[in-house]
Amino acid sequence: MRPVPTQLAAKLYRAGELLADQGLDNTKIEEIAEVTGVPKATLYYYFAGKEEVLAFLFHDFLSLVAGDVAVAASAPGTGEERLRSVIDAQLRLMFEHPAVCRALIGDLGRAGRLPEIAAAINEAFYAPLDRLLAEGAADGSLRPMDDPVGAAATIFGAVTMAGLGIMVTSTTNDVDHIIELVQQILLGGLTAPRRAAKKR
Amino acid sequence: MRPVPTQLAAKLYRAGELLADQGLDNTKIEEIAEVTGVPKATLYYYFAGKEEVLAFLFHDFLSLVAGDVAVAASAPGTGEERLRSVIDAQLRLMFEHPAVCRALIGDLGRAGRLPEIAAAINEAFYAPLDRLLAEGAADGSLRPMDDPVGAAATIFGAVTMAGLGIMVTSTTNDVDHIIELVQQILLGGLTAPRRAAKKR
DNA sequence: GATAGTTTGTACTCGAAGTCTAAATCATTG
């Protein structure tokens, strides 16, 4: 993959919607050429195939996420506070880039099979979470986990699916609402508070 | 799609591994024919194409899940206890059918685009969770949610990704361990218990 | 043993991915 000029990159984003709706395999490279305005021959000049076009979009988006998440994760505050910010950051970015995000989830399998993308997902999501859980346990604000990697996967899944679920069903488009929901579930848990007065 | 004889169905499962590893689009229907021992012509006699083969496997697996989950969800006990059982049931089934399960996640986008499969996912996962959350809130064992649908998506994501994450990275293959982890996070939350004694 | 459904091999069609080439454009620099 040749270095992609910014102007070209911008055009490629126009294919996001299409790819999210149809998936890569139901999308002809000619279609990508049409909606982006980039001729097929040019696409092949930069990318080895349509899969690489998708990979480029994913990678671009994931760097964005990794950046924001890293900022949130290394801000001052307790582990708990920062975990809240990380969830906040991830969900906000998802809602700002719904198309790429949907495409990413839709072709999750493919993404996992592309080594570079798998690494980027790890970099953007798992590693920071993993670190944060350890730090939160150290400062006493988070429950210590004996399997932080598994926990990170669980959290990532919860956040991602929550964002996606809402994006698809879209009962609400209120981001703040969703963020609060996810934070409440993940941090506070689903069990009712112990001291809940017997109402009868 | 013609009614699929059981003997044929059994053979089809042999393609699970392949489909999980490569994804549907990187798998030639001839390959499916080879590993299953079912000739291409026969496959086309029963299915409209390779996508339908995949859909059959998904549907089969999802009915299984829906069954087990329904049992767990309608057992006696508080909402919290039953939620624990549901998580348990889902994760156990995932670990019993890793190939189909991986394929399902990998081709999640495609699955979502097949109406029948989308409905089956809903039936197997979302609807029971949704119901359970309401019942748990009613009996006081679970925190009331003002967006039960969003919550259901969050829980589904957490459970699924946890199972998947472990399945791929497989630091541990200890199912019970994972189940406990997910239950702990989702029910108890990540925040450290309030009464945590100041250790110093 | 005739009729209907199933199983399978083989040959074929067709569409889309990706390759090749060559011409046009643009940029850089001696």
Added chain:
DNA sequence: CAATGATTTAGACTTCGAGTACAAACTATC
């Protein structure tokens, strides 16, 4: 300003695999 080299694009071509067609063998079952 040439001249060198990279970029952009059109269009023709190759290749591969999905799906189709069909006919022959096989299996029921009535």
